[in-house]
Amino acid sequence: MGIYVHVPFCRSKCFYCGFYSVASLTLKEAYLGAIEREIILRRGYLPRQEMNTLYFGGGTPSYLERGELERIIRKLEENYSFIPGMERTIELNPEDLMPEKLQGIKDLGFNRLSIGVQSFSDEQLKRINRTHSACQAIDGIALAAGMGFDNISMDLIIGLPGQTEEELLGDVEKASCLPIEHLSVYMLSIDPNTVFEHMVKRGEFRLEDEEVIAGRYQRVCERLKELGFEHYEISNFARNGKYSRHNISYWQQRPYIGFGPSAHSYDLHSRQWNTANLKTYIDHLNEGTLSFEKEELNPVDLYNEYVMTGLRTMWGVEKQKLEGDYTMFWEQVRDQVLKYESSGDLVEEGGRWKISETGWVISDAILSDLFVV
Numbered sequence: 001m002g003i004y005v006h007v008p009f010c011r012s013k014c015f016y017c018g019f020y021s022v023a024s025l026t027l028k029e030a031y032l033g034a035i036e037r038e039i040i041l042r043r044g045y046l047p048r049q050e051m052n053t054l055y056f057g058g059g060t061p062s063y064l065e066r067g068e069l070e071r072i073i074r075k076l077e078e079n080y081s082f083i084p085g086m087e088r089t090i091e092l093n094p095e096d097l098m099p100e101k102l103q104g105i106k107d108l109g110f111n112r113l114s115i116g117v118q119s120f121s122d123e124q125l126k127r128i129n130r131t132h133s134a135c136q137a138i139d140g141i142a143l144a145a146g147m148g149f150d151n152i153s154m155d156l157i158i159g160l161p162g163q164t165e166e167e168l169l170g171d172v173e174k175a176s177c178l179p180i181e182h183l184s185v186y187m188l189s190i191d192p193n194t195v196f197e198h199m200v201k202r203g204e205f206r207l208e209d210e211e212v213i214a215g216r217y218q219r220v221c222e223r224l225k226e227l228g229f230e231h232y233e234i235s236n237f238a239r240n241g242k243y244s245r246h247n248i249s250y251w252q253q254r255p256y257i258g259f260g261p262s263a264h265s266y267d268l269h270s271r272q273w274n275t276a277n278l279k280t281y282i283d284h285l286n287e288g289t290l291s292f293e294k295e296e297l298n299p300v301d302l303y304n305e306y307v308m309t310g311l312r313t314m315w316g317v318e319k320q321k322l323e324g325d326y327t328m329f330w331e332q333v334r335d336q337v338l339k340y341e342s343s344g345d346l347v348e349e350g351g352r353w354k355i356s357e358t359g360w361v362i363s364d365a366i367l368s369d370l371f372v373v
Contacts, residue, residue, distance in 0.1 A: 001046055001048060001050065001051055001052060001249070001254060001255045001256060001257075002051060002052060002053035002054070002055065002246050002249045002254070002256040002257075003051050003053070003054050003055070003076060003080065003256065003257055003258075003259070004055050004057060004246075004256060004257070004258040004259070004263055004264070005035070005054075005055070005056045005057070005061070005072060005076075005258075005259050005260055005263070006020070006057060006058060006059060006258065006259065006260030006261060006262055006263040006274075007056060007057070007058040007059045007060065007061040007063070007064060007260065008020055008021050008022050008031070008058060008059040008260065008261050008262070008278055009021065009022060009023075009024075009025055009028060009031075009058070009059050009060060009063045009064070010022070010023050010058065010059055010060045010063065011023065011060065011063065011093075011131055012129055012131055013129065013195065014128055014129050014130060015127075015128045015129045015194060015195035015196050015199075016128055016157070016160075016188060016191070016194060016195075016196050017191070017194060018189075018191025018192065018193070018194055019057075019058070019059065019262070020059075020261060020262035020276040021058060021059045021060075022059075022278055025063075027278055027279065027282060028064075028068070030282045030286075031260075031278060031281075031282060032068055032071055032072070033282075033285075033286075034281060034282040034285040034286065035072060035075075035259050035260055035285075036071065036072070036075045037285045037286075037288070038259050038260075038285055038290065039072075039075045039076060039079055039259055040075070040079065041285070041288070041290065042257065042259075042290070043079050045257050045265060045267060046255050046256075046257055046267065047255065047267070047268075049079070049080050049081050050080075050081045050083055051080050051081065051082050051083065051086060052083055052086055052087070052245065052249070053086060053087045053088075053089070053245050053246035053249060054076070054082070054086065054087070054088045054089070054246075055088075055089045055090075055246040056069070056072075056089065056090040056091060056110075057091050057114075058091055060091070060092075060093055060096075061090050061091050061092070062090065062091070062092035062093060062096035062101065062105070063093075063096070066101075066104035066105075066107075066108065069090075069104075069105075069108055070108055072259075073108055073109070087111065087112055087151075087244075087245040087246060088109050088110045088111050088112060089110065089112040089113070089114055089153075089244070089246055090105055090110045090112075090113060090114070091114045091115075091116065092105075092113055092114070092115050092116070093115075093116055093131065093132055094115060094116070094117060094132035094133075094136045094137035094140045094141075095131055095132040095136050095140075096140075097115070097136070097137075097139075097140025097141065097143055097144055098140075098143075099143065099147070102143065102144055102147050102149070103147065106147065106148065106149070111149070111151060112149075112151040112152075112153065112244075113144055113149055113151070113152045113153065114153045114154070114155070114184075115137070115140070115141060115144075115152065115153065115154045115155070116130075116154075116155050117137045117154045117155055117156065117175070118130060118155055118156060118157050118160075119134075119156065119157065119160060119163070119167075119171060120134040120137065120138070120170070120171045120174050120175075121134065121163075121167060121171075122134050124160055124161075124162070124163060124167070127160065127161050127162065128157075128160060128161075129195070137154075138174070138178065141154065141178050141179065141180065142178070142179065145179035150181070151181055151182070151242055152178075152179065152180045152181060152182070153180060153181070153182035153183065153184060153244065154175060154178070154180050154182075154183060154184070155183075155184045155185075155186065156168075156171055156172070156175060156183065156184070156185045156186075157185075157186050157187075157188050158185060158186065158187045158188065158213060158216050158217055158220065159187055159188035159207060159208050159213050159216070160188060161205050165215075165216050165219070168216055168220065169219065169220070169223060172185075172220055172223055172224060172227075173223075173227075176224070176227040176228075176229070180239075181238060181239045181240055181242035182236070182237070182238045182239070182242050182243070182244060183224065183229060183236075183237045183238075184235055184236050184237075185217075185220055185224075185235055185236075185237065186235050187213055187217060187235075188207065188213075190207065214361045214362075217360075217361055218360075218361050221357070221360060221361075224237045225357075230314075231314065231357065231360070232313060232314045232315075233247070233251065233312050233313045233314070234312050234360060234363050248313070250266075250309065251309045251310065251312055251313050252309070252310070252313075252315075253266070253268075253305065253306060253309060253310075255267050255268055258273075258274070259274075260274065260281075261274055261275060261276055261277060261278050261280075261281040262274055262275070262276035269296065269297060270294055270295060270296045270297055271294070271295050271297065272292050272293065272294040272295070273292060273293055274290070274291065274292045275291040275292060275293075277291075299326075299329075300329065300372055300373075302326075303325075303326040303329040303330075303372060304371055304372060306321070306326065307322075307367070307370050307371075308367050308371070311353070311354070311355050311363070311366070311367060311370070312363070312367075314354065315352065315354070316349075316352040316353050316354030316355070317352060317353050317354075318351065318352055319348065319351050319352060319353055320351060322353070329372045332372055333369065333370045333372065336369040336370055337353070337370070339369075340359065340366055340369075344356055344358060344359070345358060345359030345362060345366060346359060346366060
């Protein structure tokens with residue numbers, strides 16, 4: 001089981017980002033008090049208190065000071081048992097990769113860093129309103145590795161405005177030369193209420209054609225394989241088996257609890273998510289209540305989630321489970337399964353159904369066709 005902590009504060013809003021965040025620290029102290037109360041209030045949500053993973057995401061968790069991060073961690077440790085050697089991840093911006101900040105993070109027990117690089121082009125970084133430079137990213141990652149962090153992940157984006165294929169593949173080469181063990185490569189999407197959405201509506205920017213993006217994604221996958229990365233999830237690649245254990249718990253449908261505004265939780269029977277409004281989140285917790293929405297999962301939901309999340313990964317889904325627990329639903333999509341099996345995009349291997357390496361590029365279509373309404 002895992003814990004996710006959402007830290008909503010950012011120095012500025014990146015033009016592509018659809019995650020909940022606020023570009024102000026005005027409510028920081030109130031947030032810290034509220035999340036401490038939420039941790040206590042929800043202690044009985046999960047069936048057990050032993051945690052395997054901890055993930056601080058955002059927003060920008062590294063925007064908090066060491067003492068502020070420590071407040072949250074100490075409250076978690078008072079209410080949950082952290083198993084020895086558990087994965088503890090924190091997201092950082094490259095400009096925060098400084099000796100004092102990194103030492104503080106290390107002292108707090110974080111052993112995995114997830115760094116939002118996105119691009120090694122300073123011009124491109126300015127276009128998406130990132131506040132770091134390529135040099136800060138490269139030097140910062142080297143510094144973190146030199147300080148003993150041996151499980152570093154970073155992000156790149158495919159399809160940024162004006163990005164060429166040559167530039168993208170150059171970024172992949174630069175990333176592979178850094179002391180990282182994990183790389184997430186996301187295809188740009190236009191999320192609601194982002195600057196990019198407004199730019200698209202005004203005709204100032206448009207996404208590349210799907211075929212172009214798909215081709216670039218495929219070439220990135222091929223090159224990363226040549227460079228020794230294992231493609232273990234649609235957007236994620238790892239060296240030396242350094243998968244994101246926390247994210248795997250999502251894809252393999254293990255229970256988790258999320259704290260902070262907009263954070264999601266899952267207890268095997270239902271999903272719930274906190275309000276995506278910092279003030280509302282704080283006001284409710286000041287009164288000893290939670291502001292959230294909840295969805296009880298019926299058999300169709302459970303089937304869809306099992307297939308949608310499992311097939312995202314190289315481990316796929318169990319044939320026995322599909323033909324046992326979900327027989328009725330699996331039968332409904334059998335023709336689609338056979339279609340993708342005959343094209344080589346879906347394979348049966350070792351008692352599991354998996355999307356093949358060539359099928360990753362059309363994974364959205366495969367998952368959509370196996371979805372039951």
